[in-house]
Amino acid sequence: MARSLRLTDPARIPANSPGRGIPDVIGRPGPSPFHRLNPLTKATLATTTAVAAVVLGGLVGPSILVGAAVIVPAAMAGVLRRLLVMAAILALPIALSAFLINLFFFPGGETVLLRIGPVAATAEGLGFAMEILARILAISGAITLFYLTTRPADLVVDLERRGVSPRAAFVINASVQTVPAMVERAGQITAAQRARGLDTEGSIWRRVRGIVPIVGPVILGSIAEVEERTMALEARGFSRPGRRTLLWSPGDSSREAVLRWAMVLALAALIVGRMSGAWQ
Amino acid sequence: MTLRLSGVGYRYAGATRPSLLDIDLALPNGSVVGLVGASEAGKTTLCLVASGLAPRVVGGQVRGTISLDDEDVDAWPMHRLSQRIGIGFQNPATQLSQVASTVFEEVAFGPMNLGVDRSDVVDGTWAALGSLGIEDLAGRDPARLSGGQQQLVAMAGLLAMHPEHLVLDEPTAQLDPAGTRLVGAAISQLAADGVSILVTEQKTDLLAAIASSVVVLAEGRIALSGPTDEVLADPRLADLGVAEPAAVRLRRAATSAGVDTARLEAALRD
Amino acid sequence: MVVRWIIAIAAFLVVAFIGIVGFGNFATGIDEEVFYDIEGADSFAVILAVALIVGFVAYAAVEYAQTRTFASISRQFDTRTIVLMPVAIAINIVLGAAVANALKIPIYLDSIGTILVGVLAGPIPGALTGFLSNMLWTYVVPPPFNSGAAAAFAIVAAVIGLVAGLVGRAAWLRPRPNRPMGQLLTGAVVTIGVIALMAYLSFLGYEAIIGESGITVANDNVAFVILGWLALALVVLTVIGLLYMLFARRDLTASYVVIAGLGTGIVAALISAPISANLFGGVTGAGTDFLVAAFRQAGTDIGAATLGQGLISDPIDKITTFFVVYLIVSAMATRMKARFPQGERLFDAPATDAADDGEWRGASA
Numbered sequence: 001m002a003r004s005l006r007l008t009d010p011a012r013i014p015a016n017s018p019g020r021g022i023p024d025v026i027g028r029p030g031p032s033p034f035h036r037l038n039p040l041t042k043a044t045l046a047t048t049t050a051v052a053a054v055v056l057g058g059l060v061g062p063s064i065l066v067g068a069a070v071i072v073p074a075a076m077a078g079v080l081r082r083l084l085v086m087a088a089i090l091a092l093p094i095a096l097s098a099f100l101i102n103l104f105f106f107p108g109g110e111t112v113l114l115r116i117g118p119v120a121a122t123a124e125g126l127g128f129a130m131e132i133l134a135r136i137l138a139i140s141g142a143i144t145l146f147y148l149t150t151r152p153a154d155l156v157v158d159l160e161r162r163g164v165s166p167r168a169a170f171v172i173n174a175s176v177q178t179v180p181a182m183v184e185r186a187g188q189i190t191a192a193q194r195a196r197g198l199d200t201e202g203s204i205w206r207r208v209r210g211i212v213p214i215v216g217p218v219i220l221g222s223i224a225e226v227e228e229r230t231m232a233l234e235a236r237g238f239s240r241p242g243r244r245t246l247l248w249s250p251g252d253s254s255r256e257a258v259l260r261w262a263m264v265l266a267l268a269a270l271i272v273g274r275m276s277g278a279w280q
Numbered sequence: 281m282t283l284r285l286s287g288v289g290y291r292y293a294g295a296t297r298p299s300l301l302d303i304d305l306a307l308p309n310g311s312v313v314g315l316v317g318a319s320e321a322g323k324t325t326l327c328l329v330a331s332g333l334a335p336r337v338v339g340g341q342v343r344g345t346i347s348l349d350d351e352d353v354d355a356w357p358m359h360r361l362s363q364r365i366g367i368g369f370q371n372p373a374t375q376l377s378q379v380a381s382t383v384f385e386e387v388a389f390g391p392m393n394l395g396v397d398r399s400d401v402v403d404g405t406w407a408a409l410g411s412l413g414i415e416d417l418a419g420r421d422p423a424r425l426s427g428g429q430q431q432l433v434a435m436a437g438l439l440a441m442h443p444e445h446l447v448l449d450e451p452t453a454q455l456d457p458a459g460t461r462l463v464g465a466a467i468s469q470l471a472a473d474g475v476s477i478l479v480t481e482q483k484t485d486l487l488a489a490i491a492s493s494v495v496v497l498a499e500g501r502i503a504l505s506g507p508t509d510e511v512l513a514d515p516r517l518a519d520l521g522v523a524e525p526a527a528v529r530l531r532r533a534a535t536s537a538g539v540d541t542a543r544l545e546a547a548l549r550d
Numbered sequence: 551m552v553v554r555w556i557i558a559i560a561a562f563l564v565v566a567f568i569g570i571v572g573f574g575n576f577a578t579g580i581d582e583e584v585f586y587d588i589e590g591a592d593s594f595a596v597i598l599a600v601a602l603i604v605g606f607v608a609y610a611a612v613e614y615a616q617t618r619t620f621a622s623i624s625r626q627f628d629t630r631t632i633v634l635m636p637v638a639i640a641i642n643i644v645l646g647a648a649v650a651n652a653l654k655i656p657i658y659l660d661s662i663g664t665i666l667v668g669v670l671a672g673p674i675p676g677a678l679t680g681f682l683s684n685m686l687w688t689y690v691v692p693p694p695f696n697s698g699a700a701a702a703f704a705i706v707a708a709v710i711g712l713v714a715g716l717v718g719r720a721a722w723l724r725p726r727p728n729r730p731m732g733q734l735l736t737g738a739v740v741t742i743g744v745i746a747l748m749a750y751l752s753f754l755g756y757e758a759i760i761g762e763s764g765i766t767v768a769n770d771n772v773a774f775v776i777l778g779w780l781a782l783a784l785v786v787l788t789v790i791g792l793l794y795m796l797f798a799r800r801d802l803t804a805s806y807v808v809i810a811g812l813g814t815g816i817v818a819a820l821i822s823a824p825i826s827a828n829l830f831g832g833v834t835g836a837g838t839d840f841l842v843a844a845f846r847q848a849g850t851d852i853g854a855a856t857l858g859q860g861l862i863s864d865p866i867d868k869i870t871t872f873f874v875v876y877l878i879v880s881a882m883a884t885r886m887k888a889r890f891p892q893g894e895r896l897f898d899a900p901a902t903d904a905a906d907d908g909e910w911r912g913a914s915a
Contacts (some may be wrong), residue, residue, distance in 0.1 A: 022402055023384050023419040043689070044374075050701075054828070088695055143688055143701075147802065152690045153381055166393075167632050172690070173379035174636035179691045181423070182640045215645060219662070220881060222637045227886055228374040230630045234337045235367045236377070236437060237393035239629055240359035245392045245401050247385065291910060293888055337629070341910035354911075363726055378636065 027157075027248040030149065034077035038252040040162070041260055045069060045093035046146035048263045053138035055270050059127075062134035070141035079148045083141065086148065095133055102129040145266040152176045154250050161249040170238075178222075186218050281349055283307040283330065283365060283445045283476065288344035290329045300500045307445055307476040312467060314491035314508065315480045318521025321497040325478045327449040330478060332358060332366035341548020344522070348444075350452070363394065366438030370450035375437070376422050383425070384409070384418040385434050390441040401440075402497045408440035411468050411473065432466060439470070446470065448479040452486065464490055484525040488512055496520050525542035554612045554622075562605030569597030598821065599705045602712075606674075610708040626672035627889050631819055632845035634890075635679050638663025642683040642707075643691055650697070657867040664707055665714040665814075665868075665875045669723055670890040673715025680707030709870070713781065714875075717810045721895040723876055734796050737805035741792060744809060791873065807876050811869030819860030826856040878902065 026118075030036050053062040074080040103125045111123035151201040153173060160169040283306070290300040300322050307313055307330075317323050328334035335342050336358045345352050348364055369375055380386035388405040396404070409415045412432050417425065431451055438446060446468070452460040460483065467477055468490050481487050487494060487506055487508065494511040496504035498520050504511050511517070513528050531541050595723065613622055646660025664683060668676020681704045688701035717723065729737075795804035879896055887893040 023382060023418040026382055026385060046689070094699060097840075143696075146689065147696070155690075167627060169380055171632060171635045171678075172686065174377075174633075175639040175682065175686055176690050177378045177423070178636045178640035182644050186644065188914075189788055218644075219641055219878065222641070223634070223666075223878065223882065225371075225374050226630065226634050226637060228369055228371060229378070229633045231333050231337055231367070232369060232375040232434075233377065233629055233633065234333060234358050235331065235362050236390035237359040237362050237441065239357070240393055240395065244381060244395055245398050247388060247392070247398065247401065287908075292885060294885060335913040339913070341912050343911065344911040 014224070022247055027154070031139070032077045032149075034073055035149045036251070037258050038148075038250055039150050039158045040252075041256045042146050042150050043155060044260045044263050045073075046142040048267045049142035050139040052267055052270055053135050053142075055267075055274050057131070057135070059131050059134050062138040065138045066134070066141055070138070070145050074145050074148075077145075077149050079145070083144050083148055087141050087144045090144060091136050094140075095136050098132045098136060099129045102132055108273075151266075154194070157246060157248070158250050160253075161246060166244045182218060182222060189213075190216055281309050281443045281476075282349050283478075284350075286345050287346070288329060288342065288346060290325055290334055290343075292325075293339040293341075293527060297497055298500060300329060302501055304331075304502070305330070305478075305495065307478055309444075309476055310471050310474050311493065312471045312477045312479065312491045314484075314487035314494040315478060315497065316484065316487070316522045317497035317503075321521070322500040323497055324449055325500075326497065327367060327447045327478070327480060331365050331447045332356070332361040333367060336361075338536055339483060359394065362390070363441055364443055364445075365445045365447060366441060367447040368431075368434055368438055368449065368451055368452040372427050372434055372454065373423075373432040376430065377437075381421060382413070382418065383420050383422050383436075386422045387436045387440050390437055394441065404440050404442065405436075408436040411439060411469065412436050424456070426459065428455050428462045431455060431459060431463055432464035435463070435466060439475075444475065445458045446475055446477045448477060450480050450482065452481065452483060460486060482523070484512055485527070488525040488527060496522060553800055554609050554616070558597035558605045558609035558845040559610050561608035562601045565604045566597055569601060586724065591852075603708070623674055626675050628671075628891060630665065630674050630889055631671040631891060634667055634676065635682070637682045638667045638679050639686060641666075643687050644678075646687070646700075647697065657863055657870065659867065659871065661707060661710050661868070662871050662874050664711040665871055666878060666890065667709045668716075669718035669875060669879065669896070670887070670893055671715070672719065672892050673712045673749075674892075676711030676715040676718075678711070680704070680709075680711035683707055687841070693733065702825050703822055706818050706825070708822060711816060713814045714810075715892075717814075717872075718892045718895060719895025722806040722810055723803060723872075723879060723896055726806075728800050729802045733802055734800060737802050738793065738796055741805040741808045742789065743814060745789065799848065807872045808869050811872040812865045814872070815865030815868035819857065819864040822864070823857035823860045 034042075049065055053065050056062060057064070070083070071080065074083045103121045113123055113126065114121040153176075156169050156173045156176075159172075160166060180222070281394050285303050285305040288300060288303040289298050291298040297360055303326060305313070305326075315323050315326065325334065328338055329342060330346070331344050332338055332353065345354070347353060348412075353361055353364075363439060377389045384405060387408055391401045391404050405499070406415065406418075409418060412435060414429065414432050414436060417429060417433065422430060425433065435448075446550060451467075458488070464486050471477055471490075471492075479487075479544065481490070491508045494504075494505060494508050495502055496511060496517070503520055504516065512525050515535060517524055534541050534544070544546075593727060610620055613620060641663035643659050645662060646658060649657070649659045660683070661680065664676060664680040667679040684700040684704035684707045687697050688699075792804045792808050795801055795807075884897055887896050
């Protein structure tokens, strides 16, 4: 852009312009030191915690992980209450089904604790259900902590800075914005259909029948917009090859890099130990 | 700096008939050319061809030449052409990049894609916001703006790439009267700044106010063209599927009712 | 082109073979009690995933060696595909969450977007759409759409997208309307034959599971009876839909849709069962849990229960999904479809244009 056009003439920027910087809402730092960790560090913590919970298995390992890698950092970041509420909402359907199914339908369970009609809760089933519960809590807790302390856009900018292609970054970023937009659209259509007397509650068959007139327009409408969006992006230089300019990126330090590698190596050691049978 | 179409024709992929034929059009500096016509007359197609999206993105086949300052742009890739010619569409929401959480980032999206230096991106973005008078929106979420404001943000996103020419396909079609006034004022201001603008518009009242000349398309060819006053007062306009501006209809009604419009207008002017 | 595919498939097979022979933990063998081996199934899933990645890398490497570019891969990622992918991902997540949380029916409907991208753009964008959908579903999208379980199944979603891409590339979803009755009957017989064969094989499987486990299932076992009726009802509905499409619209593509869905569903079930069994005790909080419970009550091991659930749910789910995708693709304007990388395989090429006078030219850039 060697050409200088009148629109860039600094004299045209009015006096009340916020100046040469970017608006301070862009990339505003988080409220706590944990929030301000690099997004990749927090993502690594969430992933290694979740995988470690599965690799460890049992009841004790995942429980310790929940305490050390979820509860303590969440308390430090001041999001403990929200984390507990959200993790409960997130994990409740899985946890409840897993708990009940394993409690009552565990095959080979002999120590009967409780009998309800044709099914019986057994001690073996209870033990197994507790293990599954601990695992699910560790996984959903780790992910919720990441979600509560990281803006998706920050992670994407950071990944792009590290060399992820701008096109991949676009797909991730646009997906995150499209989900709520589509929900809003579905909500509008649902309200309209309800007003016309369509049922979205009741028996399975009625629910299935109710969902079709909502889903159809949402899907077809979104797909019809693809063409316009494609042209709009092309008109804005989207297909230019090579890296693009970033306005800002989250901070990172060599200490954090060491921390990330330590987490990954610890997980690898855990997996190797588990697979080689050196430790069960 | 002139965008010129000479003998341009265009045919969509798989179509048996061309959608555009023998289009000759020039967009000199600072001009606002209005483009009108019945539906399916080829207005949108002409916008796509003039901006270079057809055939580069849309496919299909083109003939004739499109030139910028007498340089044939046939071999230019879209990202190079988009720095000289910007194109805007009627739906404000689909023009947003969907990756920006603030208006500032939305407007900066184009220059960022072009890999412009960061400080130039920032300056250019403020300048583009300033030229449309929407700097106070910079920190807002673009998805939560009114349609008129979104359309201005989309235009600012094009301006941030410093185009010399803007092609706008029905920019006010989905806007309320307030939004239409915002966009109309912005177009006049941009033309005064030296940008040339080709604008498709159903609202001939708006064109009467902002366009320096008007082109009427019918079945893919130019049916009428000339200075705005002449074309919009042309009696053939209605037959070509174009609504006349209210002023023209009023004048005709007054004349047929026996009012001397020339004297009336002179009296009103005083 | 052919060389690349041969080398990629060879790499896949070699890695899979080495993995199974060298690293797979199959020492415990098939457990006589439960007809299933969790450790073995686990190794199998990991080895397949690694082999798939190695196969892809081999393909890319050969292409780079031949042409110094990754054109055949990057061509699948034009701007249009890049714009479609977020829409597809949102469709997956929103619909998947709605079905799992609200409808509680034993199918998922969380791969319509994945299969759509695969069919329109190609195997690699399809795989990426599936992978990203499940990753974002867990890590990035806000509650109540968030799902803690999805990321673990990202590899399954990727394979679904890959298979859908190959189905699209093979032009299976091209409409074949107004075929003569003979062809339609052949199509119907072949399709129903395949479904019947599948049903018979799974019946044999259940016999083996239940027979081997030494537990007799009483006829009055409520859950099992419901399960049986439900599975039967879904299969019957699918067959009716297929026959309607075959004979009302005389569209032979119905048969292709069913076979593509069946194949994709079986592959998905095989890969997802061990993940589901190991990570979540076979339970993911969705409507499919009901099936798992039924199997477990019949006395099967977790692995067998999740596999049994998958083999019922997945083929029906994927047939339905392919059906929906076929409807969507049919509803799209030809001009719109044609611009996607694999779009021209979805309709019959129109009659050639009027004679070219040489003046007309396409995009040169």
